[in-house]
Amino acid sequence: MKDNDKDWEKEKLNPNGWLPSRPSQQFNVVRRVYQQEALNKDADYQVPDSPLSHRCKKALKSCGFGDCLLNSVPIAKWLPRYSPRRDLVGDLVAGATTAVMHIPQGMAYALLAEVPPIVGLYMAFFPVLVYVVFGTSPHVSMGTFAVACLMAGKVVTQYSAHPEYANLVNATNVTAADAMMAAPQYTPLQVLSVVCLTVGFFQIAMWALRLGALSTLLSEPLVSGFTTAASFQVLSSQLKDLFGVKIHKLGPNYKVVLTVIEVVKNMPYLNWAALVISIITCLIIALNNELLKPWVSKRCRVPVPIELLAIVVGTLVSRFGGLKEQFGIALVGHIPTGLPVPEPPPVELVPSVALDAFTITMVTYTISMSMALIFAAKEKYEIDANQELLALGASNVFGSFFCCAPICASLSRSYIQYQAGSKTGLTTVVSALLILCVLLWIGPFFEQLPRCVLASIIVVSLKGMFMQVKELRKFWRLSKLDAIVWLVTFLTTMLVNIDIGLAAGLLASVATLFCRSQKPYTCLLGRVLDTDLYLDTKRYRAAEEIPGIKIFHYCGGLNFATKNLFRSTLFRKIGYLKGAETSPDEDNLTRSESCEWDPTIGNRVQCVIIDATALSYVDAPGIKSLVAAQRELATNNITVLLAGANGPVLEMIERYNSLESERLQLDTFPTVHDAVVYHKILISRKPDPAITVVT
DSSP: OEESSTTGGGOOOOTTSSOOOOTTOOEEOOOOOOOHHHHHHHTTOOOOOOOHHHHHHHHHHHTTOSSHHHHHOTHHHHSTTOOIIIIIHHHHHHHHHHHHHHHHHHHHHHHHTTSOTHHHHHHTTHHHHHHHHHOSOSSOOEEOOHHHHHHHHHHHHHHBOOTHHHHHHHHSSOOHHHHHHHSOOBOHHHHHHHHHHHHHHHHHHHHHTTOGGGGGGSOHHHHHHHHHHHHHHHHHHHHHHHHTOOOOOOOSSSHHHHHHHHHHHTGGGOOHHHHHHHHHHHHHHHHIIIIIHHHHHTTOSSOOOHHHHHHHHHHHHHHHHTHHHHHOOOBOOOOOOSOOOOOOOOGGGHHHHHHHHHHHHHHHHHHHHHHHHHHHHHHTOOOOHHHHHHHHHHHHHHHHTTTOOOOEEOHHHHHHHHHTTOOSTHHHHHHHHHHHHIIIIIGGGGGGOBHHHHHHHHHHHTHHHHGGGGHHHHHHHHOHHHHHHHHHHHHHHHHTOHHHHHHHHHHHHHHHHHHHHTSOEEEEEEEETTSSOEEETTTOTTEEOOTTEEEEEEEEEESTTTHHHHHHHHHHHHTSBTTTTSOTTGGGOOOOTTOOBOTTHHHHOSEEEEEOTTEEEEOHHHHHHHHHHHHHHHTTTOEEEEESOOHHHHHHHHHHHHHOSSOOOOEEESSHHHHHHHHHHHHTTOOOOSOOOOO
């Protein structure tokens, strides 16, 4: 390589770290024209050797064997390095702050799971202690999460016994024995525990199979649309407590619409005291979040515990004001003291709840991993996706024996925990110990708490998810397909059902992948004057096509799904099919009856170079389409050359040629410029020392 700018190494870098662009900089590369086989020989190319024994050893190592104990129990790594002087104060403050948030949120979100509020406090104690041992993120706050509790509550409602069955026996001629056979025989706590157990089993199985990357199936538009719609589901479930009305049990589908209709029908029976308390509570918490919290955060890392103050004040007002006796306001009710006795979940229900549990597994794992990665990026540490599966799975299995719902990371609590100075997993231990004090001694104090206060806390906490509606505009500007995924997921989840909405979102995501594979970026390349640069002629006016040569650039995979598109687009681009330029969206066109073959193409085109630098993958049907295209063009005396193919693609072509009778025989080159120069040498009939290589 010769450099005409002698002092280029001494040039000062610009702020972006690049050399300043100047027209005087020139780089002249002098080398022989390479065919792919000659380059492979000169560069000593070899196919990577991967024997079966090596792959088995690597698989065993990746499964966690060997260092299994140390890698699977992260606390054994960070606890010996714990520095009280450096970390203890931050962990104590963050733990106390998180515990203060756990109390109101746990009690409120437990109502979404159709179980007593005390279960939310159990979730803030039992499973989170297991997560400390196995988890890799010290900053996420595990426990109750609105969407996860709502999804678990749907299963609880479906499979648990309800008072309506007793009414059915009294109101009809159905015998008690028949009703007992038809009615579910499990309590809500039993159903919730088996859901938690099944979710834990799924997560541990995914850990054993190293399926941590499975969460990537839930794309950002899907998760955003799903959680936004789920927030409306949560809101609708709290309307009866906000307005103090009673509505009958609804079916699993269309609950948002049906709940709104039922609430409107029961407006004449509105409990005005409950409505006033709800409005006051929502207003005070919202004003704190919007005005007081930003002001306090600039002066103190410990936020105002407004939710805890709300439930304390609400309990005191209810206790001394007699809200239930005077106004008929629904209260939380009995809260037991002490720790529950562990009970095994009814495992016979596992097959019935498996599908719903798998849905909860994917949602909770995806949300928890997303939050963990956010804090890991800020603090510059790594998150083990597979280890998080083990941590969540072990936590849920353990929590299922104490009637817990599946745990998930909470964005609001995690952010507060991080802002309060959390350093290690000891933050969670401190929080759990404070929750233990509530379970042992303070729990009965909240028996007089109005349910409308908890409903108000839930509704205000959903603001962040409601505001995700604004992301639709971003997705629409970035990609219309992503916006469609968001809309399909949102509308189906909100109007129909959570499970059906998630399934619809997954199908929409897969459909967008297929649509994108059917719309690869293709173009004709032209040479920039006196350079070896070949650019899109439609985007770069300085790029000019070389007479007699068509350079076709294809970006994407060439497989059974795209082979016909590749062939038809190639023929249209080079002009073999007439009418290729009549449509503005020609990249999406396939061969149709309106197109005619041009038999005179051989008079204008002597060589077609397929630029495979962006060809990511090719399979046997894709190679067959290359064979067919090459033979079709060869009948018109057009030479076909392949340039820039990567090693795996060339190896796949070689394997194909060794197995099939119809072989792909064409010259291959490392770059487009090598192919162009090679063809010009052949045309000019100059002697060429290189030998045509058949691959």
